Amino acid sequence: MEQIRIGNTLVDYRLLHSSRQKTTELAIDLDSGFTVRAPVNMSKEEVSANLQKKANWIITNLDKMNEVIRNETKKEFVSGEKFLYKGKRYRLKVIKVNEEIVPSLFFTHSKFIVYLPANVPEDDYPRIIQPLFIDFYHLKAEKILLQRAKKYLVYFETQPSLIKVQPLKNKWGNCSKTNQLRFNWRVVMAKMSIIDYVVVHELCHTKYKDHSKAFWNEVQKILPDYEERKEWLRINGDLLKV
Template identity: 35%
Template structure:
């Protein structure tokens, strides 16, 4: 079926979207990694109602489109971990704010899309950079472990295999791995990705517990648990290079 192409104005910006008619009962809006806006709507829903829904969600759509533009930009050679720098958390840009602190122990808090890092004021410039990097990566690891532990339960209810242990490490090449004794190891950088990409990585490693090689059975098992896995596999292939601090 040919998609219907429509548009809606938001200030000076025109949001162009396609309508895919399906048997679903509600409207769903998706912003693809390449910037395409797709509205999935019931067959019998009037176009005016679809337009009204898109208009109500226009701010959310524009924010998502801005993010797709961000990830298309050339990768900076290096991040400077200074106040005002932006980093990724679950596919959203958050701002860093660095403080000099009289206490020796570093502290990190997150509120209102800003990550506040407190480091000892007596450290040298180089020491301060290393300390900020250290506490930031530890914070990422904690966040990654927390969300993986929660998300994995969704799939453990379906698959008969339960991992012996879940670990989050600094892996330079792999997003995740599964050991022969049933331990799942994940790269902390996945916490920078969208939730659906994280889910794909989790399902990928869970399926290795049952089907170790990348056989047709393996991919069939993934598809049974996560039907749109190809989309997020491709997203990681294209955008995975952005999931790093580059420092």
């Protein structure tokens, strides 16, 4: 994944070189995100220069895409809807079976599949399926957040006394006076760079219990671009819900 800074915004994009391309071609869609196709002999520097010339188009269309995603946040939990996981959107498929089964959710790395008894009416989908998604995100968050915390613990002398995932109102993470770290399960819906920001933020609180300049300097030592990640979460955090 490549990145380009447009004003104060850091934009991720996928760069594909092709011998068929004569000029750069830009595409922004809900599933693939921002894709740039460029001639095979065009350097990354030349690609970046071309993208800067089209900065207004890029920002305008990214804003349109985000607005569509915002309008999708009220879920009906029916086949075809898409749900975020690690920054990507995956389609839901609801399958009804005749036998009396316990409702269940599976993730196949390309889509979510929910199995329901045949007699469940569509009006009951949110009541039944939403808890399945919450359980899925919670379990994945426990695994992923622990893995990411272990990666960044090398920067710290003080180890957290606890790392736990739970619902947190209006917070992505929390560090107690005794260095117990608690993380909001919803963050696992974001891309990995945002998950890492939340993890590093709370780990830095094991050293500084406030948001002083020293605290932010500590965050910046580990994540030099933390301000962009922080801003992304401020703007898009309300999309991370189910």
